[in-house]
Amino acid sequence: MVTDTQPVDWAELVSIALVGTDRRPVPQAAGPGSAAGQASQDPALVLLSQAALSALAWRVGRPPERFEGTLPAPAPADPRPPLPEPAARRLRTILESYPKYLPEWLAAVRAAGYRLPAAFLPPLLDLGRTNMLIRVDLAAVAGEPGRWLVATGGNWKYLLREARSQLWPEDWQSPDPDDRIAYVAGLYLTDADAARRLIRETWAGERVPVKLGLLALLSRYPDQEDLPFVQTLIRDASKQVRDEATLLAGSLERKRDKPQPPDFTAEVARLLAGARGIGRDLHNFVMTRTGEPWPLDGAQLLLDALVEHGRRADQPAWTGWIAEQLQVALADNAPVALRDRVAALVAEQAVATAPGGPGVNQASRIDLVSMLALLDFRHDMLAELAPPIF
Amino acid sequence: MAGTINPAAAQRWSADRVHALAPDASSQRAGAKLAAPGPWRDCGAQSAVGLLWGDCKGSGAKPYQVTVELSADQGTPGYACSCPSRKFPCKHALGLMLLWSAGGVPEAEEPPQRVRDWLDARRERAERSEARKAAAAQRAAREGDDADPAAARKAAEAAERRAAQRIQRIDAGLDDLELWLCDQVRSGLTGLRAAGYRPIDDLARRLIDAQAGALATRVRELTHCLNSPEDWPERTLAEFSLLHLLIQGWRHRDALPAPLAATVRRRIGLTMAAAEVAEVGEHASGRWLVLGCRDLAADKLVERRVWLQRETDGRIAMLLAFAPPGQAFGIALPAGAVVEAELAFAPDAVPLRAVLVEHTVVEHTVVEHTVPNQDTKPNQEAESGGEGPQGGTLDEAAAGFAAALAADPWTAAVPVVLDAAVPLVGPKPEAWQIVDAKGGGRVPLLASADGADPTRAEQLCQSLLACGGAHPAPLFGLYRPAGLTPITIWNNGQAASLW
Numbered sequence: 049m050v051t052d053t054q055p056v057d058w059a060e061l062v063s064i065a066l067v068g069t070d071r072r073p074v075p076q077a078a079g080p081g082s083a084a085g086q087a088s089q090d091p092a093l094v095l096l097s098q099a100a101l102s103a104l105a106w107r108v109g110r111p112p113e114r115f116e117g118t119l120p121a122p123a124p125a126d127p128r129p130p131l132p133e134p135a136a137r138r139l140r141t142i143l144e145s146y147p148k149y150l151p152e153w154l155a156a157v158r159a160a161g162y163r164l165p166a167a168f169l170p171p172l173l174d175l176g177r178t179n180m181l182i183r184v185d186l187a188a189v190a191g192e193p194g195r196w197l198v199a200t201g202g203n204w205k206y207l208l209r210e211a212r213s214q215l216w217p218e219d220w221q222s223p224d225p226d227d228r229i230a231y232v233a234g235l236y237l238t239d240a241d242a243a244r245r246l247i248r249e250t251w252a253g254e255r256v257p258v259k260l261g262l263l264a265l266l267s268r269y270p271d272q273e274d275l276p277f278v279q280t281l282i283r284d285a286s287k288q289v290r291d292e293a294t295l296l297a298g299s300l301e302r303k304r305d306k307p308q309p310p311d312f313t314a315e316v317a318r319l320l321a322g323a324r325g326i327g328r329d330l331h332n333f334v335m336t337r338t339g340e341p342w343p344l345d346g347a348q349l350l351l352d353a354l355v356e357h358g359r360r361a362d363q364p365a366w367t368g369w370i371a372e373q374l375q376v377a378l379a380d381n382a383p384v385a386l387r388d389r390v391a392a393l394v395a396e397q398a399v400a401t402a403p404g405g406p407g408v409n410q411a412s413r414i415d416l417v418s419m420l421a422l423l424d425f426r427h428d429m430l431a432e433l434a435p436p437i438f
Numbered sequence: 439m440a441g442t443i444n445p446a447a448a449q450r451w452s453a454d455r456v457h458a459l460a461p462d463a464s465s466q467r468a469g470a471k472l473a474a475p476g477p478w479r480d481c482g483a484q485s486a487v488g489l490l491w492g493d494c495k496g497s498g499a500k501p502y503q504v505t506v507e508l509s510a511d512q513g514t515p516g517y518a519c520s521c522p523s524r525k526f527p528c529k530h531a532l533g534l535m536l537l538w539s540a541g542g543v544p545e546a547e548e549p550p551q552r553v554r555d556w557l558d559a560r561r562e563r564a565e566r567s568e569a570r571k572a573a574a575a576q577r578a579a580r581e582g583d584d585a586d587p588a589a590a591r592k593a594a595e596a597a598e599r600r601a602a603q604r605i606q607r608i609d610a611g612l613d614d615l616e617l618w619l620c621d622q623v624r625s626g627l628t629g630l631r632a633a634g635y636r637p638i639d640d641l642a643r644r645l646i647d648a649q650a651g652a653l654a655t656r657v658r659e660l661t662h663c664l665n666s667p668e669d670w671p672e673r674t675l676a677e678f679s680l681l682h683l684l685i686q687g688w689r690h691r692d693a694l695p696a697p698l699a700a701t702v703r704r705r706i707g708l709t710m711a712a713a714e715v716a717e718v719g720e721h722a723s724g725r726w727l728v729l730g731c732r733d734l735a736a737d738k739l740v741e742r743r744v745w746l747q748r749e750t751d752g753r754i755a756m757l758l759a760f761a762p763p764g765q766a767f768g769i770a771l772p773a774g775a776v777v778e779a780e781l782a783f784a785p786d787a788v789p790l791r792a793v794l795v796e797h798t799v800v801e802h803t804v805v806e807h808t809v810p811n812q813d814t815k816p817n818q819e820a821e822s823g824g825e826g827p828q829g830g831t832l833d834e835a836a837a838g839f840a841a842a843l844a845a846d847p848w849t850a851a852v853p854v855v856l857d858a859a860v861p862l863v864g865p866k867p868e869a870w871q872i873v874d875a876k877g878g879g880r881v882p883l884l885a886s887a888d889g890a891d892p893t894r895a896e897q898l899c900q901s902l903l904a905c906g907g908a909h910p911a912p913l914f915g916l917y918r919p920a921g922l923t924p925i926t927i928w929n930n931g932q933a934a935s936l937w
Binding site: 058061062063065066067068069070071090091092093095096097099100103104106107108109110111112113114115119120121122123134137140141144145166167169170193196197200201202417418420421422424425428 | 453467470471473474475476477495536540541616619620621623624625626627628629671672674675676678679680682683832833835836839840843847860862863873874875878879880881897899900901903904905907908909910919920929934
C-alpha cells in the first residue's frame with residue numbers, strides 16, 4: 049500500500065520500467081515506515097506502487113493552456129428564413145436515398161430563398177466536389193455562411209469560385225483568383241454578354257489560375273460566338289491553358305457542326321409513329337434527354353404510349369426492359385403536373401383488377417404505382433418549398 | 439397552416455425521437471427511405487394512444503403489414519411487421535413512424551381487424567407476464583414466511599456458494615494479473631511492446647474466464663497505450679500502475695469506504711443490476727435536459743450512453759443501455775429533449791451512472807410548419823430560455839477532472855459542459871483546438887478516442903464548425919487532460935448532435 053511516501057520522480061520510474069527492474073534498481077521512496085516494508089518486497093511491486101502515486105500527478109496533467117490571440121471571425125448572419133421542418137426532413141431522405149432529385153430540390157430551395165440548417169452544409173459541399181451540376185445552386189443556397197465555412201476550415205475551395213449572392217465589384221479588383229472568378233460567375237448569371245465581353249477584354253492581363261477558372265466558365269455556358277476567341281487561346285503561353293482551350297474549342301466545333309437537338313415532343317411523336325409504339329430508337333433518344341425538364345405534352349405522349357404498350361400482351365419480351373427504363377425516366381423528368389394523369393390511371397387500374405371488374409388480363413403491365421410514388425415524392429418535395437408568405 | 443398546432447400534431451413524436459429508436463445507422467437510412475408516401479397503402483394512426491398501422495409495398499407481391507404501438511409515456515414500444523427482417527424495429531416500422539412524425543399518416547377512427555387482433559394478443563401477453571410475476575412474488579413471499587424453510591435455506595446456500603465461487607475465481611485471476619504485471623516490469627516494457635497483441639490477448643482471455651469482464655476490457659486497451667506514438671512508456675506504466683491499484687483495492691475492499699469499494703467492484707466487473715440500483719441508489723428527480731448520446735460498438739453488444747443534466751442544479755447523470763447489433767435500445771432520448779424523470783444513481787466514488795426509475799418525455803410542441811414573422815431576426819429565432827445546458831469554463835472542467843481523479847483514480851474522462859466554446863481550425867483534425875471564450879483556456883480537440891476512424895474525425899470537426907459557426911456556444915463533451923471530445927453543440931438554443 050502506498051502511504052505517507054514522497055513520490056519518486058515519474059520520469060525516472062518510466063525509464064526503469066522500460067528496461068526492467070532486473071537491470072536497474074528501484075530507488076527507495078523516502079518516508080516514515082516505507083523502507084522497511086519495501087526492502088523485503090519484490091522490486092517490481094515496489095515500482096508499481098510508486099508508479100501508482102507518481103502517475104496520478106502525471107495523469108492530472110496541466111491546467112488548460114491560455115489562449116492568446118484573436119478568435120476567428122464567426123459565421124456571418126444569414127437573413128434568409130430557415131428551411132421549413134418538413135423540407136429539412138426531406139433533405140435527409142434525398143441525401144440518403146434519392147440523390148438524383150438533389151439538383152431539382154436545390155434549384156427549388158434557391159428559388160424560394162431559404163437558408164439551410166448548418167448541419168447539412170458539410171455533406172452537401174462534399175457532394176458538390178464531384179457533382180458540377182449542382183454547384184451554381186449549391187453556392188447560392190449555401191450563401192455567405194457557406195463561403196465562411198469553406199474559407200475557415202473546409203476542403204471545398206471550389207465554392208469560392210462560384211457566384212456570390214450579390215455582385216461585389218470589389219471582388220473583381222481582388223488579388224485572389226477565386227474572388228475574380230466568382231465575380232465573373234456572378235456576372236454570367238445576371239448578364240452573360242457582359243461576362244463574355246469582360247473575359248475577352250481582360251484576358252491578356254490575367255494570371256494562369258484566373259484564366260483556367262474563366263475557361264471553366266466558358267465551357268459551362270457554351271456559346272458559338274466564343275469560338276473565334278477560344279481558338280486564339282490555343283497558342284497561350286501556359287500549357288494548361290492551351291490544353292483546356294483546345295478541349296473547349298473542339299467541343300464548340302462539334303456542337304457547331306451538329307444539327308440543333310430536335311424538339312422533344314415532335315421527336316417523340318415521330319419515333320412513336322415510325323415504330324408503331326415503343327422501340328429502341330425512342331429509348332435511345334429519350335435517354336439522351338434525361339436530366340433536363342421535359343415539356344408536358346411530350347411527357348403525355350410518352351405516358352400514353354407506355355400505357356398502350358402495357359395493355360397489349362403480344363409485345364416481345366425485350367421491350368419490357370425498355371418500358372421499365374422509360375417509365376423511370378418519365379417519372380424523373382416529366383413536369384410534376386403529369387402526376388394527376390398517372391393518379392387517374394392508377395385508379396382506373398384498381399377498378400379493372402377489382403373483383404367483378406373487366407378482368408386481370410386487361411391490367412397494364414406497366415408499374416404505374418411506383419411511377420406515381422416517384423412523382424408524388426417530387427410533387428411533395430416541391431410543395432414543401434413553396435416560397436414563404438410574408 | 440402558418441404556425442398552427444393541431445392536437446394530433448402535438449402528440450406526434452419528433453423525427454429525432456423516432457430516429458433514436460433505430461437499432462443502427464443502416465436501419466435509420468432504410469427507414470428514412472421508406473418515410474415517403476409512395477410505398478404505403480391503407481395507413482392510419484391514432485396519435486392520442488400512439489397507435490399506427492399501414493401496408494408497405496416491398497419486393498414481393500404481398501405488402502408488408504406494419505403495426506406500431508408507442509405506449510404514450512413509458513413502457514416499451516411494440517412493433518409488428520410481416521417482413522422477415524430480424525432487426526427490431528424493422529425499416530418498415532421506422533418508415534411508418536417517420537411518415538407519421540411528418541404528418542403523413544391520416545388520423546383514423548378505428549384500426550383494421552388485424553391491428554385489433556394484434557393489440558389484443560399484446561395485452562394478453564402483457565397480462566399473462568404480469569400474472570406470472572405476481573404469482574412468483576406471492577410464492578416467494580409465502581416461502582419466506584412459512585413453507586419449507588429447508589428449501590429456502592438450500593436456495594440461499596446455493597446462491598452464496600455461487601457468489602463465493604466467483605470471488606475465488608476473481609481472486610485467482612487477479613493473482614495471475616499481478617504476476618504478469620511484475621514479470622513485464624522486471625523484464626522491461628520494451629519487450630512487451632515488441633511482443634505485439636498476443637500476450638495481452640491471452641491475459642484478457644484469462645481474466646474473462648475469471649469472470650472479471652471489465653478488467654479484461656481494461657487489459658485489452660493496453661494495446662492502445664503501447665501503440666500510442668509519442669508517450670507510450672508513460673501511458674503504459676500509468677495503466678500498469680492503475681491495474682496494480684485495482685488489485686490492491688480489491689484485496690482491501692473491506693477496508694475501503696463503501697462508495698469506493700463499489701467503484702472497485704464495478705471496475706473489476708461486478709456491476710450492480712438496474713433493479714438493485716433503483717433500490718439502494720440515491721434518488722434524484724426533476725426536469726433533465728438530454729445533453730447527448732453516443733453509441734459504442736463493443737464486442738457483441740452496442741453500448742449506448744446518454745447524458746442528462748438536471749435543470750435545477752446542473753447535476754449530470756449518465757444512462758447506459760446495451761443492445762445486440764440490430765436490436766432496439768431501451769432508451770431513445772435525442773440531444774436537446776427534456777425529460778421529467780426520477781433517476782437512481784449507482785453507488786460510486788464519483789456518482790454518475792444512473793438508471794431511470796420513471797420518466798416522461800416533455801417534448802417541445804411540434805409546430806406543423808414554421809413560417810417566420812417578418813420581424814424575426816436571423817440567429818435569434820429561438821430564445822434559449824432555459825433550453826440550453828448550464829456550463830462552465832475549461833479551467834473548471836480541469837478542476838472537475840482532478841477532483842474526480844482524487845475520488846476515483848481510475849477516472850478516464852469527465853462529462854463537461856462549456857458555456858462559450860469556439861473551435862479553432864487546424865490543418866488536420868489532430869491539430870484542431872477548443873477555445874473557451876469565457877475562461878480563456880484552450881485544449882486540443884480529441885476528435886476520436888483511441889483507435890477510431892480518422893475520416894470520422896474530419897467529419898466531426900467540420901460539423902462542429904458548421905453547426906456552431908464559430909460563435910461562442912455551449913458545448914457538451916468529454917474532458918480529459920489530453921483534450922476534449924465534443925458530443926453536442928448548441929446554436930441559438932438548438933442542440934446539434936455531432937455523432
